[in-house]
Amino acid sequence: MIFSFDLLTEALLFGVLLGCFYAAVSIGLSVSFGLLDVPNVAHPALMVLGSYCTFLLAERGLDPILAGVALMPVFFVLGVLIYRFYYESFEKRGTEAGVRGLAFFFGVAFIVEIGLILFFGVDQRSVAAAYIGSSWSLGDYRIPYRMLVAFGVALVLTFGLTVYLSKTFTGRAIKAVAQDEPALRLMGANPVRIKQWAFGIATAVSALAGAMLIIVSPVEPAMDRLYIGRTFCVVVLAGLGSMTGTLAAGLILGIAESIVLMFLGASWAPAVAFGLLLIVLGVRPQGLFGR
């Protein structure tokens, strides 16, 4: 192991960028699992699906970020449909929804993954854009532009969702449904419609997250497995449903992973998110910013 101050600074810098990216890919799950309590293990698979859709659009000359934004309405509808189906099949029937609901989402994740393998093959895919491949020199450090782009989009997404959830009427309704569903029902609101809307937003956000994923690195269909660890680690570490917590937790994971990557090597990196997740579950399951 080579240790130097320069390397540590570089690891920290890269970790912050990576962390914001992780926060952005987790924020959809923070809404669907953190707030709505839907065991959405298919979230990373939908995100990878978003990456591949971005890839298809980018091949036709669209900028990857614009492609991600363009995909959001489509994914919103997809999310509404998934939630509707989940609600009708499991939540409405009540008992035992836990086991079967979870199995359902695992099944969906698997179908998406295998579908992508059948359609695109197992090879890695990537997109081209002006900001991919080149980097920005800052003194002695070189920061790839693609990380900066992801960083920017991540910040916009996180703050956008935070403001949306705390300032708008629907956003507050989503928070209310997370806090006390029966009370909301007594107020005359329909919790199912609010949840459906929120799940749609969570899925729409994952489309943009998927676009960032393919900007940051080439994607392959089985990638969602790794991101199950990263996204759930961030959401649990954040304390379920806390948006600013998600950003902080993303930063912690990003920095931890970047330091391991720098000093121990790439073969240890996948264990960081999952290891951190296990530690959090064992030591502080309510997360850092938990209610």
Next chain:
Amino acid sequence: MKYWASIAALFVLALTVALAPTNDYFFYAAFVVLQFVVLATAWNILGGYAGYVNFGAGAFFAIGAYTATVLFKWLGAPLAVQIAAGAAVSGLLGFGTGLLTLRLRGIFFAIATVAVTFVLETLMINWRYVGGATGLQLVRPAVMPPFESYTRMLFVVMAILALVSVCVARYVQDSWIGRGLRAIRDSEEAAECSGVPTLKLKLFACTVSGALMGAAGAPMPMYLAFIEPASSFSLNYSVSALAMPMIGGTAHWAGPVIGALLLASIQQIVTVTISSEINVLIIGVLLVLFVVAAPDGVLGLFRRWLRSSK
């Protein structure tokens, strides 16, 4: 009595088949099918009776396999010792995972088991002694006399494991342990209030389930004469271990057996005739279909059909 007689009959059947002059490929395929019977039955002890979804069957399976490999390489331990040790280590792993997360809601247990899979896989990738990421070639010892080939012997060993795991599942289901686990599944608070030692029972189920999965994995290195992290920790094991009981029916010990026999046989045929991606897709699609449309699995469908035909 009838039950023990049929168990003995099945064992004798497996033994005669293994000694009969049949095609060796049959044993390659049958070994895998029986392996899934063990995995599915083991999964059901925790997942079906207590309602805790283990999505890390691959981890327990692989730890069994790696324990066997280490013992074989280090001491040249015989197969029986490898299996016993694999079961013991995986049982401990189950106990540890349970201790860490069973106090939390079910989803956290499921996510934690995924995490355990990846953490252990990374450890094995970085462990030179067992071959790291590239894997390790193993030389099988000479086959024991009554059997013609090593695969046939492994087939009988796996048949014994399958019968043992079914006996364990049946015992758990019919005893007070099973009643306690079912009470946990229906309402954990109510069970705790009625004096069911919930945490103890969950830990017991977790340990037994993990141990059986480890036992299923232990003969794997000898079967392939090779071990490697990516395929040993494959999530395909985890999905199959979860899908088979769900499709067969989780309420009764026969459910996972039916699910495993059905699905693993389909998988074997599809892998050979079409492709291995399609076989995983079939598992996923069937899982979703059954979970949504037939929550009690094949057994539930069968019972409904019995009732309606009366």
